[in-house]
Each structure stands twice: as C-alpha cells, then as structure tokens.
Amino acid sequence: MKGELALDLEAAGGARGEVRYAGDGVRPAEVEEWRQVAAATGAADRAAAEAGVRLAYRLAGLAEPERVEWAGSPREATARVLASAQAELGASVRDVVRTRPWAAERAALHEGLGRAAWGERWGLTGGRLWDTTHALAERIRTGVVEALAETPQDEPAVRLALLDVVLGQHDAPWLAAFAGTGERLAGIAAVARSAGWWWPYEKVAIIAERPVELHRDEAGRLDRGDGPALAFPDGFALYAWRGMPVPATFLDGLSDLTPERIRKEENAELRRVMLEFYGYDRYLDESGAKPLHRDETGVLWRIDLENDEPVVMVEVVNSTPEPDGTCRTYWLRVPPRTRTAREGVAWTFGLGEEVYAPVRET
Amino acid sequence: MYRQGDVLMVPIEEAALPEHVSGLPEEPRDARGRMVLALGEVTGHAHAVVGAGALRRETGAFGPALLHLPDGGRVVHEEHAAISLPKGWYRVVRQREYVPGSVRLVAD
Numbered sequence: 001m002k003g004e005l006a007l008d009l010e011a012a013g014g015a016r017g018e019v020r021y022a023g024d025g026v027r028p029a030e031v032e033e034w035r036q037v038a039a040a041t042g043a044a045d046r047a048a049a050e051a052g053v054r055l056a057y058r059l060a061g062l063a064e065p066e067r068v069e070w071a072g073s074p075r076e077a078t079a080r081v082l083a084s085a086q087a088e089l090g091a092s093v094r095d096v097v098r099t100r101p102w103a104a105e106r107a108a109l110h111e112g113l114g115r116a117a118w119g120e121r122w123g124l125t126g127g128r129l130w131d132t133t134h135a136l137a138e139r140i141r142t143g144v145v146e147a148l149a150e151t152p153q154d155e156p157a158v159r160l161a162l163l164d165v166v167l168g169q170h171d172a173p174w175l176a177a178f179a180g181t182g183e184r185l186a187g188i189a190a191v192a193r194s195a196g197w198w199w200p201y202e203k204v205a206i207i208a209e210r211p212v213e214l215h216r217d218e219a220g221r222l223d224r225g226d227g228p229a230l231a232f233p234d235g236f237a238l239y240a241w242r243g244m245p246v247p248a249t250f251l252d253g254l255s256d257l258t259p260e261r262i263r264k265e266e267n268a269e270l271r272r273v274m275l276e277f278y279g280y281d282r283y284l285d286e287s288g289a290k291p292l293h294r295d296e297t298g299v300l301w302r303i304d305l306e307n308d309e310p311v312v313m314v315e316v317v318n319s320t321p322e323p324d325g326t327c328r329t330y331w332l333r334v335p336p337r338t339r340t341a342r343e344g345v346a347w348t349f350g351l352g353e354e355v356y357a358p359v360r361e362t
Numbered sequence: 363m364y365r366q367g368d369v370l371m372v373p374i375e376e377a378a379l380p381e382h383v384s385g386l387p388e389e390p391r392d393a394r395g396r397m398v399l400a401l402g403e404v405t406g407h408a409h410a411v412v413g414a415g416a417l418r419r420e421t422g423a424f425g426p427a428l429l430h431l432p433d434g435g436r437v438v439h440e441e442h443a444a445i446s447l448p449k450g451w452y453r454v455v456r457q458r459e460y461v462p463g464s465v466r467l468v469a470d
Contacts, residue, residue, distance in 0.1 A: 349458075
C-alpha cells in the first residue's frame with residue numbers, strides 16, 4: 001500500500017525522504033467505494049446478499065438459517081419481527097454473527113497498529129463516512145419507531161426489535177476502517193455491498209431492500225423539496241429539507257407560499273425551511289427589505305421575525321461565472337449582531353473583519 | 363489570502379508555526395495524486411491541490427488543516443477557476459454558516 005502511495009506522489013511530482021503517513025494501510029479508492037455503498041440505492045442483489053448472510057452464519061460457527069426472507073424496507077422488516085412468534089424465528093444471533101467477529105477484528109487491528117495509528121486509520125476511513133451514515137441510520141430508526149408505534153407505550157417493543165438489526169450498507173464506515181484485514185467479516189461485508197438492513201435469527205434471516213430514493217445536500221443531510229428525501233420500494237418514506245425532518249404534507253404547501261404565510265408560521269424551524277425554499281432573494285424583494293450594508297465583499301440583509309431572532313445574511317456573488325455567463329449569487333446566514341458585509345463574510349471563515357482580505361477569489 | 367468557493371487559504375509565516383507541526387502525519391493523496399482540501403459529500407467535487415507538498419490536519423488555532431507548498435501549487439475545482447498559490451504554508455479554512463443554536467458548514 002505504501003508503494004501505491006509513493007507512486008501517486010511521484011505522479012504528482014513530489015520528491016521526499018522518510019515521512020510518516022497517516023495513510024499507511026489506507027487506500028482512498030477503497031474508502032470511496034464504501035462511501036458509495038453507504039449511499040447506494042436501487043434493488044438489492046438478492047443472490048449476493050443471501051450468500052453473504054449464509055457465509056456470515058458459517059463464519060460465526062452457526063448452522064445457516066432455514067430460510068431467508070425479504071422485506072421492502074426496514075419498517076416492513078421490523079413489523080414482521082414484531083408480528084412473528086419467537087419460536088418461528090428462533091433467538092436473535094446478532095451477537096454471534098456480528099458483534100463478536102466485529103469486536104475481534106477491531107481488537108486485532110487496535111493491537112497490531114497501536115492506539116495512535118488506529119486512531120489515524122479511523123480518521124481517514126470510517127471517520128470520514130461516520131457522521132452522515134450514522135445520522136441517516138438514526139433517522140431511519142426514528143422513522144420506523146414513529147411508523148410502527150401507535151402509542152408511546154408501543155415504542156419500547158419497536159426499539160427492541162431494532163436492537164436485533166445489522167445495518168448492511170450502513171455498516172460501511174466500520175467496514176471501510178476494517179478494509180483489507182481478516183476474512184471473518186467477509187459475510188457481513190458481502191451483505192453490506194448488496195442490500196440494506198438485516199435481522200439474523202436462528203431459523204430465519206430477514207433482509208430489507210435498499211432505498212429507491214436518497215436525496216442529500218452537499219453536507220450529506222437528507223434534503224428534498226419536491227418529494228421524499230428517502231424512500232423504500234414498499235412506500236416507507238422520510239421527508240426532510242436540509243436535514244430537518246418535515247411532514248409530507250408540509251412540502252405540498254411549499255409551492256404556493258407567500259411572504260404573508262411565512263411571516264405567520266409560528267414554528268421557527270418550519271419558517272426557516274419556508275424561507276429557504278421560497279428563496280431569500282424573492283422574500284427580500286417582495287417584503288421590501290432594505291440592505292443594512294454594502295461593500296466590495298457583498299451585501300448585508302436583515303429580515304425581522306416575530307418571536308425569533310432576526311435573519312441576517314450576507315449576499316455574496318461567486319467570482320467564477322456559470323457556463324451561461326452569469327455569476328451565481330448565494331446567501332449565507334451570519335450572526336444577528338453582524339453590522340457590515342465584510343464582517344459577515346469574514347465571520348463565515350472564522351476571521352475578524354480587519355484581517356479578511358483575499359488577494360484572489362474564484 | 364486566497365478564496366476558492368467555500369475554502370479560504372490563509373498564508374502563515376513559517377516562523378509562526380507551532381513546533382509540533384512537522385510531527386503531524388500527512389494526509390494521503392487521492393487516487394489522482396492530489397491533496398484534497400475539501401470534498402463535496404454528494405457531487406464528489408473537490409478543492410484539491412496539484413503539486414509537491416503536504417497537507418496536515420491540525421486542531422486548534424492553526425486548524426483545521428495546514429498546507430505546505432515548498433514550490434507553490436495550484437488549487438483546482440470542477441466548478442471554480444484554478445488559483446495559483448505562491449510557495450509557503452497556508453491555513454485552510456472551510457466556510458461556515460450561522461444557524462441559531464449551532465453552526466453548520468456551507469454546502470458549496
């Protein structure tokens with residue numbers, strides 16, 4: 001692996017002596033593949049996933065499950081677990097199939113690399129994928145609980161059924177960190193590459209399909225304005241705007257928003273979504289807002305809201321023209337105390353107004 | 363200082379660098395041999411530097427990343443014009459946005 005990195009560096013024109021790389025044993029292309037696994041959508045490769053499940057059982061020293069079932073989503077799989085008698089499924093074997101080999105792999109790596117190098121390896125592999133993947137899995141869990149628990153008293157049972165799950169594609173961060181090591185996780189890795197969440201029980205394994213729709217913004221948050229941000233083939237879906245969960249019906253109302261309706265919305269978070277969806281530029285224009293300040297870095301705007309802190313934004317023009325020759329304008333929200341456009345732009349980079357002075361911008 | 367989209371590169375005098383910087387591990391380059399300053403989660407578009415040098419992650423006043431370009435270099439991005447950087451050390455900062463109650467990184 002070091003050889004590959006050295007080749008890359010030669011290709012990049014870098015000549016160097018002995019240097020310690022955080023990347024020893026890490027292949028960026030492999031991390032990228034796991035990133036794609038975590039975000040994969042579309043029909044599962046059922047044959048590969050089932051073979052992976054059976055391999056995982058065998059590697060754990062168990063008999064293969066008597067049968068493998070498929071569900072259209074984590075919601076349907078969880079519902080099936082809840083509706084099934086324990087005798088029908090057998091006991092959960094998650095601990096044997098997933099947790100123990102996982103812990104053994106982690107301990108071996110930890111010991112082999114040492115604590116510092118293991119920390120570096122995590123930072124360059126799983127750590128890169130963790131936040132967005134973990135947040136997505138948590139959001140799905142929350143969605144399943146909301147969908148299946150009719151009353152708060154039902155929630156513990158749903159959460160218990162979710163404790164038996166192996167996360168399939170959403171185990172990608174850890175599998176990226178383990179990449180290139182022992183074979184004891186080969187079954188789990190094969191399922192992750194081919195399908196979504198799965199529930200291993202003694203007699204039956206239930207595998208859920210992957211989403212058919214997954215829409216996220218550049219920060220990795222669920223984000224879609226004209227439909228579900230996450231949807232599974234059986235219709236289980238989650239709606240979100242820039243990461244904020246919203247009701248499905250909320251999006252229907254976004255197409256005919258008016259500044260008046262935005263002003264009247266009492267929920268501050270929903271109002272923020274409305275404002276972003278409506279467009280700050282349109283809202284500023286139609287509400288007759290006046291700029292607070294203008295200089296060569298941009299324009300500072302302010303929108304006063306009832307029972308909420310004001311929205312203060314800098315309007316910045318991208319220096320590189322778009323293909324059609326226009327320059328994209330964008331708005332960045334800055335702290336309400338901001339008094340000048342330069343102060344606002346400088347704040348977005350963590351700098352004081354007096355030191356922010358780019359000599360070149362593109 | 364230089365700005366390409368949501369990434370700012372602020373020159374630092376070598377004499378001002380903390381001593382432990384030379385001991386920080388270097389970030390590996392991407393499959394194309396580039397130092398990636400910031401990566402878009404969805405598009406995969408990257409602010410990346412081509413050329414000799416090293417990128418070191420750093421926490422605290424000099425972070426989140428330090429870029430050393432002994433011969434200078436070029437910052438490239440799929441949607442922005444390239445920027446030539448003179449040789450030296452740079453602090454690399456990603457743009458952020460104010461959210462009541464928290465601060466989030468800008469999605470460029």
